[in-house]
Each structure stands twice: as C-alpha cells, then as structure tokens.
Amino acid sequence: xxxxxxxxxxxxxxxxxxxxxxxxxxxxxxxxxxxxxxxxxxxxxxxxxxxxxxxxxxxxxxxxxxxxxxxxxxxxxxxxxxxxxxxxxxxxxxxxxxxxxxxxxxxxxxxxxxxxxxxxxxxxxxxxxxxxxxxxxxxxxxxxxxxxxxxxxxxxxxxxxxxxxxxxxxxxxxxxxxxxxxxxxxxxxxxxxxxxxxxxxxxxxxxxxxxxxxxxxxxxxxxxxxxxxxxxxxxxxxxxxxxxxxxxxxxxxxxxxxxxxxxxxxxxxxxxxxxxxxxxxxxxxxxxxxxxxxxxxxxxxxxxxxxxxxxxxxxxxxxxxxxxxxxxxxxxxxxxxxxxxxxxxxxxxxxxxxxxxxxxxxxxxxxxxxxxxxxxxxxxxxxxxxxxxxxxxxxxxxxxxxxxxxxx
Amino acid sequence: xxxxxxxxxxxxxxxxxxxxxxxxxxxxxxxxxxxxxxxxxxxxxxxxxxxxxxxxxxxxxxxxxxxxxxxxxxxxxxxxxxxxxxxxxxxxxxxxxxxxxxxxxxxxxxxxxxxxxxxxxxxxxxxxxxxxxxxxx
Amino acid sequence: xxxxxxxxxxxxxxxxxxxxxxxxxxxxxxxxxxxxxxxxxxxxxxxxxxxxxxxxxxxxxxxxxxxxxxxxxxxxxxxxxxxxxxxxxxxxxxxxxxxxxxxxxxxxxxxxxxxxxxxxxxxxxxxxxxxxxxxxxxxxxxxxxxxxxxxxxxxxxxxxxxxxxxxxxxxxxxxxxxxxxxxxxxx
Numbered sequence: 001x002x003x004x005x006x007x008x009x010x011x012x013x014x015x016x017x018x019x020x021x022x023x024x025x026x027x028x029x030x031x032x033x034x035x036x037x038x039x040x041x042x043x044x045x046x047x048x049x050x051x052x053x054x055x056x057x058x059x060x061x062x063x064x065x066x067x068x069x070x071x072x073x074x075x076x077x078x079x080x081x082x083x084x085x086x087x088x089x090x091x092x093x094x095x096x097x098x099x100x101x102x103x104x105x106x107x108x109x110x111x112x113x114x115x116x117x118x119x120x121x122x123x124x125x126x127x128x129x130x131x132x133x134x135x136x137x138x139x140x141x142x143x144x145x146x147x148x149x150x151x152x153x154x155x156x157x158x159x160x161x162x163x164x165x166x167x168x169x170x171x172x173x174x175x176x177x178x179x180x181x182x183x184x185x186x187x188x189x190x191x192x193x194x195x196x197x198x199x200x201x202x203x204x205x206x207x208x209x210x211x212x213x214x215x216x217x218x219x220x221x222x223x224x225x226x227x228x229x230x231x232x233x234x235x236x237x238x239x240x241x242x243x244x245x246x247x248x249x250x251x252x253x254x255x256x257x258x259x260x261x262x263x264x265x266x267x268x269x270x271x272x273x274x275x276x277x278x279x280x281x282x283x284x285x286x287x288x289x290x291x292x293x294x295x296x297x298x299x300x301x302x303x304x305x306x307x308x309x310x311x312x313x314x315x316x317x318x319x320x321x322x323x324x325x326x327x328x329x330x331x332x333x334x335x336x337x338x339x340x341x342x343x344x345x346x347x348x349x350x351x352x353x354x355x356x357x358x359x360x361x362x363x364x365x366x367x368x369x370x371x372x373x374x375x376x377x378x379x380x381x382x383x384x385x386x387x388x389x390x391x392x393x394x395x396x397x398x399x400x401x402x403x404x405x406x407x408x
Numbered sequence: 409x410x411x412x413x414x415x416x417x418x419x420x421x422x423x424x425x426x427x428x429x430x431x432x433x434x435x436x437x438x439x440x441x442x443x444x445x446x447x448x449x450x451x452x453x454x455x456x457x458x459x460x461x462x463x464x465x466x467x468x469x470x471x472x473x474x475x476x477x478x479x480x481x482x483x484x485x486x487x488x489x490x491x492x493x494x495x496x497x498x499x500x501x502x503x504x505x506x507x508x509x510x511x512x513x514x515x516x517x518x519x520x521x522x523x524x525x526x527x528x529x530x531x532x533x534x535x536x537x538x539x540x541x542x543x544x545x
Numbered sequence: 546x547x548x549x550x551x552x553x554x555x556x557x558x559x560x561x562x563x564x565x566x567x568x569x570x571x572x573x574x575x576x577x578x579x580x581x582x583x584x585x586x587x588x589x590x591x592x593x594x595x596x597x598x599x600x601x602x603x604x605x606x607x608x609x610x611x612x613x614x615x616x617x618x619x620x621x622x623x624x625x626x627x628x629x630x631x632x633x634x635x636x637x638x639x640x641x642x643x644x645x646x647x648x649x650x651x652x653x654x655x656x657x658x659x660x661x662x663x664x665x666x667x668x669x670x671x672x673x674x675x676x677x678x679x680x681x682x683x684x685x686x687x688x689x690x691x692x693x694x695x696x697x698x699x700x701x702x703x704x705x706x707x708x709x710x711x712x713x714x715x716x717x718x719x720x721x722x723x724x725x726x727x728x729x730x731x732x
Contacts, residue, residue, distance in 0.1 A: 013568040013577055106424030146606075167423060178606045182580035183564045185571050185602070205426040213429040220425055227418035228425045235423070278606035285604055368607040 016179035021046035023154035026194035030081030033072035040114035043086035066091035070098035077107035080206025089116035103138025108161030125364025126176030269298025271379035321383035462505030479509035562682030687727030
C-alpha cells in the first residue's frame with residue numbers, strides 16, 4: 001500500500017477515468033508509463049496529480065509516444081514490477097506492436113483503455129474500433145458498462161493478470177465519454193481493503209533478480225515459436241478459472257457480482273441483443289419496458305471478450321428465437337466480430353435462432369432507448385416468422401439510404 | 409541438468425520464452441569465477457558452437473603482444489581469452505572470424521593476423537611479417 | 546428521474562457545475578449522473594452538459610434527454626442555442642441575463658407564454674461581484690435550488706464547500722455568497 005493514504009468517501013461521484021486512476025493508485029502500481037490521449041487523458045492526469053501530491057510511492061514515467069509508453073511498461077514489467085498505463089484509439093493503435101510483445105512475454109500489465117473511434121475521419125468520441133483492433137493481441141479483454149464497473153474491474157484486473165497461473169496483460173475497456181466522462185455514484189473501497197484484495201506483487205523471472213540472470217524477448221524462429229504461442233493460448237484459456245475465482249472473491253468482499261457473461265432478462269427471453277459497453281445498461285431499461293408489454297426480451301454481453309466465453313454464451317442463447325448482434329465498430333468488409341463470435345458459439349449447438357448483425361453507434365453516435373426498442377420490435381417479427389426481415393447485416397442510426405448486406 | 413529444451417513440449421517451456429543464463433541460483437560472485445567454471449544453462453549462447461562459421465581465422469603471435477586488451481574489449485563474441493590482463497589466445501569455438509581483433513591491434517607488426525582457416529598455426533607464425541616502416545598502418 | 550441540460554460555453558464551468566451538483570445530490574443518498582458533449586470544442590464554443598438524478602442506479606447512457614430543467618449559463622446562448630429542443634410541457638428554464646424576465650421573453654418567441662416556467666438572473670453580474678471572475682456555474686446552482694426547492698440554501702452551501710475543497714478559503718467564501726445571492730435574486 002502507498003505510504004500516504006487518501007481519504008475517500010464510501011460513495012464518490014467519479015467518472016470512468018477517475019475510477020481507473022483511483023484503482024491504479026490503490027493497486028500501489030510500481031510504474032505507470034503513459035502518453036495521454038483523449039478521452040483517456042484524465043486517467044493519466046489524475047494519476048500525475050496523485051503523484052504530485054505524494055499519494056504515489058511508485059514511479060510515473062512520461063514518454064514520447066504510446067509505443068514508448070507500452071515499451072516502458074514492458075521493460076518495467078520484465079524488470080519485476082507491477083505496471084499500468086492508459087490509452088485510446090490512435091494511441092492504442094500505435095501500441096499494438098508492443099501489445100503483442102507484452103502478451104508473448106507474459107507480462108501482467110494493466111491497460112485502462114477508453115474506447116474511441118479510429119481515424120479517418122478524426123473523431124474523439126466512443127466506439128469499439130480500438131477494442132476490436134486489440135482482440136487477438138493476447139490480452140485478457142474486459143468490457144465495462146459504467147464508472148463503478150471500471151473501478152471494480154480495474155482492481156480485479158491486477159489480481160487476474162498477476163495470478164501465477166495466468167501472467168497475462170489485462171485490458172479494461174470502457175466507452176469513451178459515455179463512461180469515461182460520465183460521473184456517477186461509485187461505491188469505493190478504502191485504500192487498505194483495495195490493496196489487500198489485490199495482494200502483493202509476485203515477480204516472475206524478474207530481470208532485477210540477479211540470482212537468476214534472465215533474457216526476455218528472445219528469438220525462437222520456427223524451433224519454439226509455436227510451442228510458446230500454444231502455451232500462451234493455454235494460459236489465456238485457463239485464465240477463465242482465475243477470472244471466475246477473482247470475481248467470486250470480489251463479490252464476497254463488496255457484494256457486487258461480475259460474470260464472464262452478463263445477461264438480463266434472459267431467463268425467458270425469446271428475443272435478445274448482444275452488445276458491449278454502456279449499451280448493455282441502456283438496454284436493461286428497454287428490456288424492463290418491453291417485459292411490461294409482454295415482450296420476452298433479453299440482453300447479453302460477453303463481460304470477458306477474451307478469453308471468449310463461448311460455451312456460456314451458447315448455453316444462454318439456446319431458447320432464443322431471434323438475436324441481433326450489435327457491433328459498435330466498422331466491420332471493414334464483413335459481418336461484425338460479435339456476429340461471427342455468436343454464430344460460431346451457436347453453430348455446434350442445437351439452437352438455430354434467426355441471427356442478424358447491426359452496426360451502430362460509430363464515432364459516438366447515440367444509441368437511444370427508442371432505437372433499442374425498435375430493434376427489439378424487429379426481432380419480435382423475426383422470431384414470429386422464423387426468418388430475417390431483410391438481410392443479415394444492417395446499419396442503424398446512419399443518415400442516408402438504408403444500408404444492408406448479405407442475404408441469408 | 410533437467411530435460412533438454414530440444415525435447416520440451418509447450419507445457420514444459422519457461423513462460424514468455426524467458427531464457428536463464430545459468431543453471432540454478434547465482435549465490436556467488438560471478439566475476440570471480442572463470443567462464444569455463446561457470447554453470448551455464450543449456451540455452452546460454454556459450455553452448456552454441458559457431459567455430460565452423462569462419463572462413464578466415466585469427467592467429468595470435470605472443471612475441472609482439474603488449475597486452476593492451478584492445479582485442480579483448482572489441483571482440484563482439486567475447487572470444488579473446490585473457491587471464492590477469494594477459495592475452496592468452498582465441499576461443500575458437502565462438503570466434504566467427506570477423507577480424508575486428510586484427511583491426512584494433514596496435515602493435516607493429518600486429519600480434520593478431522587473419523589466415524585461411526586451414527593454414528597450420530605454426531606455418532602462419534613462420535610467415536609473420538617484419539616491422540613495417542609505413543606510418544599510420 | 547430528474548433530468549437537467551446545461552447550455553454553456555466551454556470554459557464557463559458547466560462540466561464542473563454538473564459534476565458539483567451531482568456530488569452534492571449524491572450526498573443525500575440519491576443516484577446521480579453528470580456528463581457533457583465537448584468533443585474537441587475549444588474555450589468559448591457552445592456546448593451542453595447533463596445531469597440525471599434518481600432514487601435507483603442510473604442505467605441510461607443515451608445522450609438523448611427530455612430535460613426537466615434547462616440552464617443557460619451564457620446570455621447570448623439564449624438567442625443562438627436551440628435550448629427548448631426535446632422539451633416537455635413542464636420543462637423549466639433558468640437563464641442568465643442582464644435583462645428582466647419580461648424583456649427577455651419579449652425577444653425570444655420560443656418561450657413566450659411560459660412566464661411561469663422561465664426564471665432569470667444575472668449569473669455573470671453576481672459572479673463578477675463576488676468571485677471576481679465571470680464563472681456563472683455556482684450562481685446557476687444557487688438559482689436551481691431556489692427554483693427546484695430541492696435543498697435548503699444553507700444545507701446546499703455546506704455540501705458545496707466539500708466539493709470546492711481544493712480551492713482557497715477566499716474563493717470558497719466568495720462562492721458561498723454567490724450561491725446565496727443567486728438564490729435570492731432569481732425570479
């Protein structure tokens with residue numbers, strides 16, 4: 001725990017950025033190396049303020065780019081420290097090369113990623129393009145829906161990634177502005193409770209352990225690359241057990257429950273949408289409204305995007321008749337990633353729901369209660385007829401002529 | 409020593425492809441132990457024989473050597489063997505024949521010269537050149 | 546659910562005001578939300594900020610809102626912003642202006658016939674007199690607690706003190722006076 005304790009209220013009004021900064025502070029991080037970018041800038045600014053005011057015992061390193069930020073994180077983590085950083089969008093894109101290094105070197109770095117559209121055209125607002133860009137980088141990817149969840153899951157991230165059975169970097173995603181700049185009630189833990197929950201950092205193969213001189217970032221060529229990638233994938237797949245355990249421990253401590261797959265109204269749902277981020281919470285309101293009208297609607301979200309909870313999702317969608325997979329990222333010439341994931345999850349199961357793909361909310365375009373209601377009403381028609389109303393893919397909320405692709 | 413890395417499956421390798429330099433813990437002063445007595449790990453590059461990469465080899469002529477240690481400092485493969493600041497010879501298992509030691513040798517004539525790999529060392533020493541009159545060699 | 550939309554210029558403290566209001570309201574045990582649209586807008590550009598207040602956790606993340614209250618922090622925005630957009634029959638407007646209520650309404654057709662729902666005060670004048678800078682956010686909050694009846698002025702001032710905690714005592718005291726004056730002057 002940092003030597004100087006911060007006096008925080010049991011309920012603070014924090015935006016998602018402050019929630020991430022405070023979780024970093026409470027985690028007693030050894031090194032934060034960062035290069036700020038909107039909308040994640042305040043994560044770093046807040047942390048720098050804590051440091052300037054004496055609340056941070058660790059190091060804060062200013063670097064000259066996001067590539068350098070993640071490189072410094074890799075160095076510090078390989079040296080044997082607890083490490084974290086924050087970024088968004090273009091900055092995340094610049095980090096990508098080093099993200100793969102961090103994962104391949106099995107360094108449990110925590111990244112507060114505030115999701116934002118990728119240029120061009122330039123836009124600082126939120127969509128999931130950057131989250132999708134990093135999905136195969138070997139990082140555990142967690143989706144959050146509110147500032148409270150950013151706080152809780154950032155604390156959990158250290159405990160998950162650093163677990164000796166895991167040792168993988170963890171990316172905590174939150175929606176740019178919709179979460180990062182939206183202040184809401186956040187139930188906090190005091191510094192000691194939070195730090196004790198995470199526990200002390202355990203170094204593995206640390207470069208600063210002079211009794212075991214070690215080389216990180218080696219060249220393997222064909223001889224060992226495949227074996228190491230296999231081992232890395234295996235660690236990722238097995239991390240699910242640790243994730244579940246950490247979530248259970250967190251629930252015992254706080255009463256707040258997290259699951260690899262979050263769902264609402266799915267017990268009897270005949271129509272469902274699948275979506276990441278803040279859309280999940282807004283959809284809960286719509287589900288409640290529709291249930292009152294007698295429509296059996298549900299919402300489901302992979303809390304953990306990687307390792308992908310394929311079996312859990314398939315199990316929860318077995319009795320649903322029509323599903324819209326909602327991707328908040330430009331699909332770049334195919335169906336959205338979430339559509340592929342869900343279709344893949346269901347293909348070897350008995351369920352054959354009508355499955356459509358909605359592209360929405362690009363560049364921060366609002367997803368409203370009213371639009372979500374329309375989407376559910378379309379699903380009701382598809383559930384009744386047993387076939388798609390139109391094509392597999394459609395864009396929702398875009399100005400201009402209707403945009404639809406792929407006939408079933 | 410444990411199982412060779414060559415026989416290991418994915419489940420047995422060190423995570424993150426980290427490679428240790430030595431077997432076991434280094435609980436002693438490494439600088440006080442000569443390389444041949446150190447417990448290098450299998451994956452340490454010292455265990456990689458690269459002597460057959462050479463086309464030309466350096467031959468050492470101790471008659472002219474002033475033990476300045478230039479070759480020892482500049483050798484990119486730590487293949488110059490020295491003891492107590494005295495040049496002894498070249499580690500032919502790791503020397504790749506780059507010739508840097510010859511380039512940096514300041515004596516006249518040089519104390520290290522490159523010869524064809526299959527030239528006998530005794531023969532090479534017999535062919536050693538005289539002191540050169542040209543300055544700036 | 547109580548919803549508020551702030552019309553302001555970047556730099557006039559709407560985001561700080563919205564977050565400050567949220568913090569004070571959260572002290573009473575309510576659930577709050579404060580957010581803004583700014584994109585990459587620079588100081589002086591027109592922007593909006595938002596509050597939601599409810600008894601249960603706020604799940605709604607849509608930007609769309611039919612506000613119960615609309616705050617206009619800059620006198621000119623009453624003429625240039627579409628501040629009555631997405632309004633309800635009951636929406637109340639609190640507008641910064643040096644004009645009287647009658648003079649202002651006479652110049653803005655959208656709010657004619659809404660005399661009972663339009664409230665005015667000179668947040669700039671009050672801020673300049675008390676704080677010494679034309680930052681209209683705390684006077685607006687003083688006016689809001691009067692119009693909404695949500696808090697007693699003394700109770701609100703106490704809570705605001707902790708929100709303003711990092712500022713100097715002199716500035717905090719000036720803000721307290723500004724809140725009280727706004728509370729008394731809004732009409």
